Amino acid sequence: MITADLHRMTGAYALHALPDDEREAFERHLADCEPCAQETAELTATAVRLGLAVSAAPRREMRQEVLQRITGVRQDAPGGPAPARSGRTVLRARLLSRWALAACLAGAAALGGTAVWQHQRAEDASNQARRAEQRTDEIAAVLAAPDARARAASLGGGATGSVVVSRSQDRAVFVVSKMAHPADGKVYQLWFNDGGAMRSAGLMDPGRSDQTVLLRGAVDGASGVGVTVEPAGGSKQPTTTPVALLNFPT
Numbered sequence: 001m002i003t004a005d006l007h008r009m010t011g012a013y014a015l016h017a018l019p020d021d022e023r024e025a026f027e028r029h030l031a032d033c034e035p036c037a038q039e040t041a042e043l044t045a046t047a048v049r050l051g052l053a054v055s056a057a058p059r060r061e062m063r064q065e066v067l068q069r070i071t072g073v074r075q076d077a078p079g080g081p082a083p084a085r086s087g088r089t090v091l092r093a094r095l096l097s098r099w100a101l102a103a104c105l106a107g108a109a110a111l112g113g114t115a116v117w118q119h120q121r122a123e124d125a126s127n128q129a130r131r132a133e134q135r136t137d138e139i140a141a142v143l144a145a146p147d148a149r150a151r152a153a154s155l156g157g158g159a160t161g162s163v164v165v166s167r168s169q170d171r172a173v174f175v176v177s178k179m180a181h182p183a184d185g186k187v188y189q190l191w192f193n194d195g196g197a198m199r200s201a202g203l204m205d206p207g208r209s210d211q212t213v214l215l216r217g218a219v220d221g222a223s224g225v226g227v228t229v230e231p232a233g234g235s236k237q238p239t240t241t242p243v244a245l246l247n248f249p250t
Contacts, residue, residue: 010036014043014177027158027178034154041152041160044177139214142166142173149249155179155227156243159209163225165248172201172215172248174225179209182229189230190215191238192222193245201225203234224248 006029012018013026030037142148145166152162159179165172174190182188190201190213202216204227215225224247228238 007033007036010039011043014040030154030160031156031158037154037160038152041154041162041175041177042150044160044162044175135214138171139173139212142169142171142214145169151246151249153244153246161227161244161246163246163248165219167219170218170220172219172222172225174204174213174215174227175211176204176213177210179204181209182206185232186229187232187234188227188243189234189238191226191228191242192217192219193224193226193247194220194222198226198238200234200236206232219248222248 006026009018009022009026013023013030018026030040143164145168147168148164148166150162150164152160155161155176157178157180160177161179162175163172164175179188187206188204190204191198192201192215199217199222202213204213205211224245226238226242226246227244228235228240228242230239
């Protein structure tokens, strides 16, 4: 494979469309080619913007509609006259009915506890989905803003990053690809660069090498964004040398 071929792979790499052997060769090339690193970062950010532009969330009313329909489904009761029974048979049936009732009550109590637990799990999942949907909407608002501006950079080790800023939204989004996982017990923390003073802008997901993160808080005149490695949970101020510093586009 010649170098000219590698220069033409930025788009396919940004869309994860390269086979393993070509992807590995391109990543080795990417570490030493600044133009390809910048172009890849810009194409990755564009792909994210296009994906968010066509994404669709399920209707909010869907869950309630399903629950309402479930309550409207009734089971038909068995029909037909009961056969004649002797006194001993009736007594045995009553005793069995009492045992059956006790068993049903015990089962109902257990199922009730399970139902409560399942309801809580469903509510937790629903809340998480709403928060994820809100974050997606906020990210899309920044990326789709008419005044959105992007700046890309190579972060070393084959990783690329882009920062997208919308002054009208007063928000910024950080897009990263192929970033190495932090060590156990560590996390990448984002920072606004306020004239040399660093202001926390949230944490990245330590388990993902490709991600799009909405910086926490308003841009509020910050000049750029930095990334440091911090203890799990983050720090109030940076404790390590930044692994990346990107100035906001003007």
